[in-house]
Amino acid sequence: MLTNGPIGVFDSGIGGLTVFGSIAKLLPQYDYVYLGDNKRSPYGDRTFNTIHEYTWECVQWLFKQGCPLVILACNTASAKALRTIQQKDLKDDYADRRVLGVIRPTAEVIGDYSSSKKIGVLGTAGTVQSGSYKLEINKFFPDLKVYQQACPLWVPLIENGEYNKPGSDYFVRLYLDELMAQSPDIDTLLLACTHYPLLQDRIQAALPQHIKVVGQGEIVAHSLADYLQRHPEMETKITRGGTRNFFTTTDDTEQFDKTASIFFPDAVKAGFVNVEG
Amino acid sequence: MLTNGPIGVFDSGIGGLTVFGSIAKLLPQYDYVYLGDNKRSPYGDRTFNTIHEYTWECVQWLFKQGCPLVILACNTASAKALRTIQQKDLKDDYADRRVLGVIRPTAEVIGDYSSSKKIGVLGTAGTVQSGSYKLEINKFFPDLKVYQQACPLWVPLIENGEYNKPGSDYFVRLYLDELMAQSPDIDTLLLACTHYPLLQDRIQAALPQHIKVVGQGEIVAHSLADYLQRHPEMETKITRGGTRNFFTTTDDTEQFDKTASIFFPDAVKAGFVNVEG
Numbered sequence: 001m002l003t004n005g006p007i008g009v010f011d012s013g014i015g016g017l018t019v020f021g022s023i024a025k026l027l028p029q030y031d032y033v034y035l036g037d038n039k040r041s042p043y044g045d046r047t048f049n050t051i052h053e054y055t056w057e058c059v060q061w062l063f064k065q066g067c068p069l070v071i072l073a074c075n076t077a078s079a080k081a082l083r084t085i086q087q088k089d090l091k092d093d094y095a096d097r098r099v100l101g102v103i104r105p106t107a108e109v110i111g112d113y114s115s116s117k118k119i120g121v122l123g124t125a126g127t128v129q130s131g132s133y134k135l136e137i138n139k140f141f142p143d144l145k146v147y148q149q150a151c152p153l154w155v156p157l158i159e160n161g162e163y164n165k166p167g168s169d170y171f172v173r174l175y176l177d178e179l180m181a182q183s184p185d186i187d188t189l190l191l192a193c194t195h196y197p198l199l200q201d202r203i204q205a206a207l208p209q210h211i212k213v214v215g216q217g218e219i220v221a222h223s224l225a226d227y228l229q230r231h232p233e234m235e236t237k238i239t240r241g242g243t244r245n246f247f248t249t250t251d252d253t254e255q256f257d258k259t260a261s262i263f264f265p266d267a268v269k270a271g272f273v274n275v276e277g
Numbered sequence: 278m279l280t281n282g283p284i285g286v287f288d289s290g291i292g293g294l295t296v297f298g299s300i301a302k303l304l305p306q307y308d309y310v311y312l313g314d315n316k317r318s319p320y321g322d323r324t325f326n327t328i329h330e331y332t333w334e335c336v337q338w339l340f341k342q343g344c345p346l347v348i349l350a351c352n353t354a355s356a357k358a359l360r361t362i363q364q365k366d367l368k369d370d371y372a373d374r375r376v377l378g379v380i381r382p383t384a385e386v387i388g389d390y391s392s393s394k395k396i397g398v399l400g401t402a403g404t405v406q407s408g409s410y411k412l413e414i415n416k417f418f419p420d421l422k423v424y425q426q427a428c429p430l431w432v433p434l435i436e437n438g439e440y441n442k443p444g445s446d447y448f449v450r451l452y453l454d455e456l457m458a459q460s461p462d463i464d465t466l467l468l469a470c471t472h473y474p475l476l477q478d479r480i481q482a483a484l485p486q487h488i489k490v491v492g493q494g495e496i497v498a499h500s501l502a503d504y505l506q507r508h509p510e511m512e513t514k515i516t517r518g519g520t521r522n523f524f525t526t527t528d529d530t531e532q533f534d535k536t537a538s539i540f541f542p543d544a545v546k547a548g549f550v551n552v553e554g
Contacts, residue, residue: 039327040317047529050316153444156433167430167451170444252324277554 003096004237005066006031006245009073010058013041014256015155015194016073017263019102022217023071024244027225031239033065037275038256039249042155043076044124051126055081056089058249061275063097068237070099071224075123075192078103079132098234103136105223106190106216111141113212114188118145120179123192125150133192147186149179155195159259163198172202188212198262246270280373281514282343283308283522286350287335290318291533292432292471293350294540296379299494300348301521304502308516310342314552315533316526319432320353321401328403332358333366335526338552340374345514348501349378352400352469352493356380356409375511380413382500383467383493388418390489391465395422397456400469402427410469424463426456432472436536440475449479465489475539523547 009020013036020034037043037058043051055077062070072078078101085099110119121133128150137146153171154163162168180186189211191197197215204213228235248256248270260268286297290313297311314320314335320328332354339347349355355378362376387396398410405427414423430448439445457463466488468474474492481490505512525533525547537545 039323045532046316047527049528152437153430153433153439156430160429162430167447170447174444250324251326255322 001064002066003068005068005239006033006243007238008032008059008062008065008067008070009034010055010062010070010077011036011072011074011194012043012054012076013038014159014259014263017260017268018194018197018215019071019073019217019220021264022221023073023224026218026221027228028242029240031241031243032245033062033067034244034246035062035273035275036246036248036256036270039251042124043074044126044152044155046076046126048080051076051080052084056085057275059085059089059099061273063094066239068097069234070097071220072099072101073194073220075102075127075194077101079127079130100224100227102194102216102220103132103192105220106192107133107136108140108223109219110137110188110190110214111144113214114144116185116187117141117143118147118183118185119188119190120182120186121146121148121190121192122151122154122175122179122196123148124155125152127192133190145183147179147182149175149182151175151193151196154199155193158195158198158262161262163202168199168202169206172199172206176203176206186211188214191215195263247273249273249275278341279343280345282345282516283310283520284515285309285336285339285342285344285347286311287332287339287347287354288313288349288351288471289320289331289353290315291436291536291540294537294545295471295474295492296348296350296494296497298541299498300350300501303495303498304505305519306517308518308520309522310339310344311521311523312339312550312552313523313525313533313547316528319401320351320357321403321429321432323353323403325357328353328357329361333362334552336362336366336376338550340371345374346511347374347376348497349376350471350497352379352404352471354378356404356407377501377504379471379493379497380409380469382497383469384410384413385417385500386496387414387465387467387491388421390491391421393462393464394418394420395424395460395462396465396467397459397463398423398425398467398469399428399431399452399456399473400425401432402429404469410467422460424456424459426452426459428452428470428473431476432470435472435475435539438539440479445476445479446483449476449483453480453483463488465491468492472540524550526550526552 082101128148134146256270359378411423533547
């Protein structure tokens with residue numbers, strides 16, 4: 001199996017393209033392969049077992065494309081599958097590969113944004129139920145109070161193109177009110193789902209100006225740059241051609257390309273792959 | 278393999294429980310097994326190939342439970358998988374079994390509801406794109422004009438408990454306006470998705486009173502009763518114990534039971550099954 005190759009970027013669907021956009025902008029020199037498991041998305045409500053099974057199949061497919069390093073650009077997969085992959089799956093068969101998520105890099109810095117030391121985390125039901133953000137953030141910022149809020153309708157609103165239309169206002173307000181009712185002193189909101197940056201303007205407009213709304217793309221990109229600097233043995237395995245290839249597990253690649261245009265600045269033309277079995 | 282047994286009722290998730298409720302009410306004497314493929318739901322946006330693959334796996338699992346007859350209580354599966362199952366899969370291996378959908382029984386009678394001979398069909402993106410309703414209805418009512426409208430946010434709204442709250446009004450109105458803009462003379466709306474009966478009151482309230490809003494549950498139940506009368510060779514294979522067993526492909530059966538309570542009058546306690554491979 002190839003050991004040198006592109007950086008793999010995985011998401012359950014297309015939301016990870018917001019993170020990939022930030023990574024590719026900051027580190028344009030590397031080759032990249034993006035894989036979206038659209039056949040089986042969304043992951044948000046699925047169980048630990050299912051999310052691990054699906055994510056690991058996709059990661060193995062990226063390894064077979066030669067990726068020495070895979071980024072899970074998906075909060076649900078980072079919350080529910082990453083630990084098992086890092087602690088068990090990689091050790092068993094892929095000791096020289098690395099898989100990184102989006103939660104830890106975000107947790108490492110999010111506390112620096114807050115003066116009140118009270119922050120809100122907005123995510124899918126699965127991400128919130130996992131409690132991963134609270135746990136990881138408190139490792140780095142033990143005194144920070146972390147309030148969580150599930151926003152289950154935001155992904156369907158965004159994927160159906162309603163994120164910049166008035167019908168989304170009710171649901172932006174609904175979940176923000178529920179979050180702020182937990183503590184009026186929250187001064188920082190983390191968008192802990194890769195889709196949510198598309199609602200960022202409406203979220204900010206619905207809040208007092210002093211509350212900061214923070215997306216993950218740039219945080220994850222800078223964390224990756226830092227990781228590669230600290231790990232030259234990994235950095236030298238990553239090929240440098242500036243290519244970007246996109247794959248999806250759905251055979252409706254046209255739909256993928258069309259929806260991708262909401263999330264990614266460049267035109268996308270995805271290939272269809274089967275990662276199962 | 279068992280050849281006598283319960284009636285199998287399949288849906289991609291829990292929406293099919295609205296149809297099952299009507300069937301079990303009209304024909305309480307039979308045994309039933311309900312299977313929801315919640316691990317892989319929703320099917321609405323998936324492709325023909327994927328929907329056929331998933332549906333056929335579930336149908337075979339129901340056959341293994343002894344079901345001589347399976348109802349696809351799912352519009353997406355009926356639109357995209359039923360034909361291949363009836364014309365190819367059953368002939369290859371299960372010539373004595375029958376699989377019926379929800380589209381044909383609805384198509385056989387829906388024209389009788391309309392005076393203007395213009396009806397609207399509301400469904401998921403997948404059901405609408407398949408064109409199955411238009412095709413089937415025009416077989417029985419060649420002069421009927423059929424207008425279609427995809428309502429992609431209604432299922433997420435319903436599954437997240439927003440169907441009886443004000444946030445759903447905007448999206449009820451949005452899709453109804455788009456449908457009625459196609460023809461102001463539409464006098465009958467078919468709810469061609471098993472979830473939609475939960476929005477029926479709000480849909481009716483948003484429309485002029487003379488427009489009829491028709492669900493599928495009772496239509497499908499009466500069609501099944503009629504089918505069993507016309508096919509005594511099938512009817513005698515169906516066991517009569519009045520039992521109802523529920524299974525789901527997700528290992529979070531508690532969530533299934535909880536959401537099922539929105540769709541089904543009786544308490545549900547589902548078992549977890551793996552139908553894959």
